Amino acid sequence: MLAQNLSTRCSVCPTRPVCLAKDLDESDRGRLEEIMDPFVCVETRNYLYRAGDVASHHYHVRSGMFKTYTINSNGDEYVTGFYLPGQIIGCAQIDGKHTESAIALETSSACRLLEKNLNKLSSIGIASTLFRLLAEREVLRNRHILNLNQTRAEARVTGFLIDMSGRLSLLGRCPDHISTPMSRTDIANYLGMTLETLSRALARLVKTGVLQTTKDYIKIKQPETVQLLGLHMSP
Amino acid sequence: MLAQNLSTRCSVCPTRPVCLAKDLDESDRGRLEEIMDPFVCVETRNYLYRAGDVASHHYHVRSGMFKTYTINSNGDEYVTGFYLPGQIIGCAQIDGKHTESAIALETSSACRLLEKNLNKLSSIGIASTLFRLLAEREVLRNRHILNLNQTRAEARVTGFLIDMSGRLSLLGRCPDHISTPMSRTDIANYLGMTLETLSRALARLVKTGVLQTTKDYIKIKQPETVQLLGLHMSP
DNA sequence: CGTGCAATTGAGCACCCTCAACATGAGTGG
DNA sequence: CCACTCATGTTGAGGGTGCTCAATTGCACG
Structure with a gap:
């Protein structure tokens, strides 16, 4: 180490x-x-x-x-x-x-x-306090599981973005700017889909003006649309 | 209550x-x-x-x-x-x-x-000790997430059976006899698939002699085959 | 400027989801 | 005890979505 x-x-x-x-x-x-x-x-x-x-x-x-x-x-x-x-x-x-x-x-x-x-x-x-942190962690994991239950790729991707966005908010950082130091392969893997499917889903969301993407970050241009697509995410 | x-x-x-x-x-x-x-x-x-x-x-x-x-x-x-x-x-x-x-x-x-x-x-x-229990719980949740990442319905079903089977073993109960007091709908929901897909997956596994099913339980007839189909489950 | 990895795009197929009809079983009341 | 009803589970046909395999482009690094 x-x-x-x-x-x-x-x-x-x-x-x-x-x-x-x-x-x-x-x-x-x-x-x-x-x-x-x-x-x-x-x-x-x-x-x-x-x-x-x-x-x-x-x-x-x-x-x-x-x-x-x-x-x-x-x-x-x-x-x-x-x-x-x-x-x-x-x-x-x-x-x-x-x-x-x-x-x-x-x-x-x-x-x-x-x-x-x-x-x-x-x-x-x-x-x-530690238990509270663990409890919040548990809730996040549950949300991730619900996200994985969705079959549509765009729903999973937007679900992921909502999740990240919410966590960034808690940190006082901009919720529209999701930095992506991980590879696309990692994200796809995390979301239970292939790299190609993720790539296409992102491409569609960019084409419709919902997102902007670079290698280093994903920018949410239409937060409402993202919310709408990741529907399960409502508490 | x-x-x-x-x-x-x-x-x-x-x-x-x-x-x-x-x-x-x-x-x-x-x-x-x-x-x-x-x-x-x-x-x-x-x-x-x-x-x-x-x-x-x-x-x-x-x-x-x-x-x-x-x-x-x-x-x-x-x-x-x-x-x-x-x-x-x-x-x-x-x-x-x-x-x-x-x-x-x-x-x-x-x-x-x-x-x-x-x-x-x-x-x-x-x-x-409580943390140890929570840690084991976390590991089980992780396994479930990995299970959901699998696309094939039979893989998810067998993954679920392996999970239940292992937990029954820990309790000193028969690992081949999975009692199912929950509905098929619940299982399908938990596994992120439709009721019909679950039903068909189970039917196939019964037809090939891997399982026996009733409303109240699922009996594992070929544990090795189940292990094989839920491949991700290896630690 | 080349090399290699990461990411995008394309074509074809397999699998699951949707919708629908049917079968089964539990619970109820006569 | 039996018929009825409703919920649950099974089976079938068709279409959509993601996966697989393959080729191409983009990007960082030496």
């Missing part, structure tokens, strides 16, 4: 508004910093953890974007998620070992919580 | 081998019983909780089977899971409210853990 260690300094963290530590006062934040291990920086295409690794930590994304995936015995890759700041990853474990790998799609960082320190969280009344 | 309250008695619980309390000694189990609220019994077609309810508890399935689902603004139902003893449900929350409903498919029961008591779990060192 090419990650470098830095000190944990919640007070200067860019992710504070969506962080575990959000609601803590100064003193509890200090105690949280003691419980958490120093966060790690991970450069593009480097791993935060790999499938099979002993799961020593839970991770709290601090900046950048991570992709998680698994590989089955046939060698097929399955992209299981794209994660933005504020989200928890590393939960998917069996017998204390990670079942998926997490790779940085751009220069990223993540706070680390030692598995063994999980019990200590409640001393500062923050265990429930 | 037509649920009736009973006292919590871990010592006589049928679910002990897969329970949170599994590894606790006598005295800690006593303390757990104090932290947990009395379990509830839920009759067929009654609700454990409903979408929109204030999420006062997490639930730990004790017996029977629950189905969780959401309904979007169009009135479409989406089945999000089938849950067996030992599994945690009620995690999917936003702002402290359930985003899905949980209904009993047969006479069932569930232990209840007050949200407010989450922090107390660590006093008996059991918070990490």
Whole structure:
């Protein structure tokens, strides 16, 4: 792992508004910093953890974007998620070992919580906050499942865009500008379709003026149309 | 809610081998019983909780089977899971409210853990056990997502059977006998396909001698073939 | 400027979805 | 107990959508 260690300094963290530590006062934040291990920086295409690794930590994304995936015995890759700041990853474990790998799609960082320190969280009344984050994560996963239940490619694509858009909003970033550091292949895989189908679906949406696309981002020009096409997404 | 309250008695619980309390000694189990609220019994077609309810508890399935689902603004139902003893449900929350409903498919029961008591779990060192259960849950959800990524109906069906089969094994029940208290419509919905497609897929698998089906159960006659068809399922 | 990978575009086919008719089974009331 | 009804599940025919395979273009890198 090419990650470098830095000190944990919640007070200067860019992710504070969506962080575990959000609601803590100064003193509890200090105690949280003691419980958490120093966060790690991970450069593009480097791993935060790999499938099979002993799961020593839970991770709290601090900046950048991570992709998680698994590989089955046939060698097929399955992209299981794209994660933005504020989200928890590393939960998917069996017998204390990670079942998926997490790779940085751009220069990223993540706070680390030692598995063994999980019990200590409640001393500062923050265990429930962690559960809240996990609950939100669960809801997002459910939405993704509903999205996959849709057969039409355009519905899945717009569903994906709505999902990303909503998460960007929470971060205070522009909801119309979906940056795509991942490849089209990754997105297609994540959405359970072939690369070609994704490409064609995007092409149609561009032709009708709903989207603008480049290699690096997807721009939503008609948010209402996107909402309409990804209909299942309504809560 | 037509649920009736009973006292919590871990010592006589049928679910002990897969329970949170599994590894606790006598005295800690006593303390757990104090932290947990009395379990509830839920009759067929009654609700454990409903979408929109204030999420006062997490639930730990004790017996029977629950189905969780959401309904979007169009009135479409989406089945999000089938849950067996030992599994945690009620995690999917936003702002402290359930985003899905949980209904009993047969006479069932569930232990209840007050949200407010989450922090107390660590006093008996059991918070990490809860995280382990949540981690396993996460892995199962991931597998389901991979299953949905498969386009062939038979692959999804066999993937579903492998999933159920594995969970039954963990409970010490026969892995070849999948009881189906849910309707075909529910299964099809859960697998992201139409009722007709499911029906045809099952018919083909019966015709080739892989399965036997009745309204109440699906019997796996050729486990190897099932494994083969649900190929993604390999870890 | 070439090389190699990623992404787009095209043609044909397989599979699933839609719509429809039919069969089965559970629940009800006579 | 039987007939009736309604819900659920099965089977059939036809059309649409995505997948497969293949060729082409676009883009980053050396």
